[in-house]
Amino acid sequence: MLFVCLLTNVAFAQQDAKATFKNNVFLELLGNGGYASFNYERIIFSHKKITIFPSIGISTFKTKDFTGTVNPDVIIPLGLRMYYGSRHMFVFGLGQTISSTVYLNPEDFEAKRSYKLSANVMLGYRINFKRINLQLAYTPIFENYNHYINWLGFSVGYKF
Amino acid sequence: MKRCFFLIAISVFACISSCKKTNESFDIQNMENKVIVLGHGGSGDLxxxxxxxxxxxxxxxxxxxxGSEWDIQMTKDSVLVAYHDETLETQTTGKGRIIDYTWSELQEFKxxxxxxxxxxxxxxxxxxAHVSNLKSLTFSFDNKLYFEPSSYPAFISAVIKVLEKYGMEQNVFIESHSAGFLIQFKQLKDYKFFLNPDNFDDGLKIIDSMNIYGIIMDVANISAAQIQEAHSHGKYVQVWGTSGSGDNTDAVKMNPDAIQTDDIASLVNLLK
Structure with a gap:
């Protein structure tokens, strides 16, 4: 619900007119999406050196299951990220990852889906060029809220 | 300019497509004039x-x-499970050795x-119990003996029990680095045993003297001539360690009887 509010800019009215590019798409290796994810983020608040982006991504580990049927794993990382800085930025983010992955149920040997909600955190550094940005972050995952995984993420983004 | 790039891209794609390697035909000369395609631990490391x-x-x-190669170990209550490493922490959420847990306890780990x-x-x-075409498949049990030799009889008994339960005695190869283990097993059942020796010459002598079914080696450590020599002794040869189309092609040309590969699709494609 909080997310919807953020996305629709209801919570934040103040915008910084200096923010030229409001959107950023980025490919993240490892990170909150698992192995690799394609993500979109949009500025919803910008004031002085603080910028806030909500982000949404999509990722998969494989598109076919063990029977050879198209049955992809789906991982959707959602996050709210706060950046501090201009060209060199520090990032702190919190979010949730929704995952639906395929496994074999040993009871009947059929393909089944496992749905999980996991927490993700992001703490890192971003450097901005004119349209390109690079980011390296510590992105631990609290899988299913019962298993902590140390994880890193590296991303390349394009602003527009 | 854009059109020029587009035409170049189309030309390169067409060239790559036309140059794509077509299936080779192989003159397989081994014990049964066919190569058995086995996955390494299932679908391989890749x-x-x-x-x-x-x-x-x-x-x-x-x-x-x-079929496939599996790494076989035994639980504390004599259930055979497939697991490669000596300890659980390297691949799962568990800790310790397989032999230290009952099957019920082991199922907690993922x-x-x-x-x-x-x-x-x-x-x-x-x-x-769940594979529908089980009898048409071949498996190779790579027996991981991460327990004391005093447990060999219980392990051997567990293997015999499960193979006899499913009538798979002739569909499963029994591999081991330990000649002693294979001798002990062979005294009870004459299955298709494969010794995994440190070197080919010593291995061939041992399997000859013990009347063992065959030898299994890393494809990098055996030559086509040695495979032919094993065949001349009436011994089957399995190789492992192929992980791409080139590797698989080279391995097939060596005429082993079975290949355990990390790239099943390419090997199946080569031999179909």
Missing amino acids: NFYPINTYESLLNCINSGAD YNPAPYVRYDIVSVDSLF
Whole structure:
């Protein structure tokens, strides 16, 4: 619900007119999406050196299951990220990852889906060029809220 | 300019497509003039699924392989499970050795190759019970003897029990680095045993003297001439360690009787 509010800019009215590019798409290796994810983020608040982006991504580990049927794993990382800085930025983010992955149920040997909600955190550094940005972050995952995984993420983004 | 790039791209794509290697035909000359295609621990190290999981093994079978190699260990209550490493922490959420847990306890632990996914540890019995075309498949049990030799009789007994339960005695190769283990096993049953020796010459002498079915070696440590020599002694040869189309092609040309590969699709494609 909080997310919807953020996305629709209801919570934040103040915008910084200096923010030229409001959107950023980025490919993240490892990170909150698992192995690799394609993500979109949009500025919803910008004031002085603080910028806030909500982000949404999509990722998969494989598109076919063990029977050879198209049955992809789906991982959707959602996050709210706060950046501090201009060209060199520090990032702190919190979010949730929704995952639906395929496994074999040993009871009947059929393909089944496992749905999980996991927490993700992001703490890192971003450097901005004119349209390109690079980011390296510590992105631990609290899988299913019962298993902590140390994880890193590296991303390349394009602003527009 | 854009049109020029577009035409170049189309030309390169067309060239690559036309140059794509077509299936080679091989003159297989081994013990049965065919090569058995086995996955390495299922779908191999290069697949997303961890080796020896149900998903990896079934993915291998569904990819057209003749069967698969598995790494076999035994629980405290004599249940055979498929697991490669000596300890659980290297691949799963568990800790310690397989032999220190009962099957019921072991089922609590999961493979966790990446965030958000968990896979179960496999029991041989449950996989055999659920594979519909089991008798048409070939498996190679790589017996991981991470326990005291005093437990060999219980392990051997567990293997015999599960193979006889499913009538798989002639469909399963029994591999080991330990000649002593194979001798002990052979005194009870004359299955298709494969010795995994340190070097070919010593291995051939041992399997000759023990009347063992065959030899298994890393493809990098055996030559086509040595495979031919083993065949001249009436011995079968398995090789492992191929992980791409080139590797598989080279291995097939050496005329082994079975290849355990990390790239099933390419080997199936080469031999179909």
